[in-house]
Amino acid sequence: MKALDYVRAEDQLPKQAVPPGGQLDPALLAGTWFATDKEATGVVRLELTQRDGRLFVRAFGADQQQPNDWGEIEATAYGAKVTAVDAMAFSAMYDFGFLVTILAAYAKQGILVLDTFNTFTDSSGRSNYFSREFFHR
Amino acid sequence: MSTLNVTRTRDRPPPGQVHLILPVDLRPLLGTWVNYDHTSSGIRRLHIEDWEGTPVVRVFGAALPEPIDWGEVAGAAFTAGVDAREAVAFTAVYHLEFARVMLAAYLNKRLLVVDAYTAFTDHSGRAAYFQRDHLYLP
Numbered sequence: 001m002k003a004l005d006y007v008r009a010e011d012q013l014p015k016q017a018v019p020p021g022g023q024l025d026p027a028l029l030a031g032t033w034f035a036t037d038k039e040a041t042g043v044v045r046l047e048l049t050q051r052d053g054r055l056f057v058r059a060f061g062a063d064q065q066q067p068n069d070w071g072e073i074e075a076t077a078y079g080a081k082v083t084a085v086d087a088m089a090f091s092a093m094y095d096f097g098f099l100v101t102i103l104a105a106y107a108k109q110g111i112l113v114l115d116t117f118n119t120f121t122d123s124s125g126r127s128n129y130f131s132r133e134f135f136h137r
Numbered sequence: 138m139s140t141l142n143v144t145r146t147r148d149r150p151p152p153g154q155v156h157l158i159l160p161v162d163l164r165p166l167l168g169t170w171v172n173y174d175h176t177s178s179g180i181r182r183l184h185i186e187d188w189e190g191t192p193v194v195r196v197f198g199a200a201l202p203e204p205i206d207w208g209e210v211a212g213a214a215f216t217a218g219v220d221a222r223e224a225v226a227f228t229a230v231y232h233l234e235f236a237r238v239m240l241a242a243y244l245n246k247r248l249l250v251v252d253a254y255t256a257f258t259d260h261s262g263r264a265a266y267f268q269r270d271h272l273y274l275p
Contacts, residue, residue, distance in 0.1 A: 008198030019262025061145025
């Protein structure tokens with residue numbers, strides 16, 4: 001049997017472990033997550049949905065009147081290790097035309113931690129920025 | 138002046154802010170960062186240098202007998218806000234023959250927190266996985 005490629009020890013399967021194959025189960029991530037900061041100026045709500053074993057995210061940004069619906073996009077789910085069957089993290093990318101936002105998030109102990117990496121593609125002069133936000137169900 | 142496009146309140150600069158396109162100060166990110174945990178199965182060390190304003194990242198993965206050199210990739214630096222200039226975070230993506238690894242990292246009190254999002258592309262059946270490492274500048 002061919003040895004599996006790896007670039008760090010964590011990439012390798014434990015001895016005699018069988019690769020799980022298939023899709024990670026996103027059930028632990030699915031649901032509506034609300035920002036713990038009620039005065040949040042970033043993302044105020046995340047809706048994570050599973051369909052046919054795939055994960056979709058719909059984010060809502062803080063705005064003056066009502067949250068700004070970013071629309072739904074597909075996310076990539078991640079487990080805690082190469083033998084995982086349950087998803088505990090995800091990444092996704094929004095392209096708004098003037099801004100590209102990468103979402104990188106993980107769930108731990110009932111809290112979802114969301115990092116956003118924001119790159120402006122317009123000529124507004126705004127700095128590309130990072131944010132870290134916390135959510136509960 | 139045209140209205141700025143925004144997706145959230147945080148995209149707006151403070152009132153009266155003059156928009157100047159200035160390079161991001163990469164200095165807080167630069168150097169060779171070493172994992173606090175010598176037993177980590179993830180990233181052993183990580184080098185970042187400034188190449189004409191772009192952070193160039195080189196990762197060494199934990200392995201025996203020697204760490205594995207992933208090579209260099211151009212990353213992207215991020216500040217703490219639309220009106221900030223000092224880098225506090227970066228992303229970098231490795232497209233390896235068998236996997237795609239996105240590094241999403243940020244500074245926290247002189248610690249570099251590196252989250253690696255790995256998705257295998259080799260049909261080995263391994264699950265995509267998330268791993269966090271904490272690195273410091275010796």
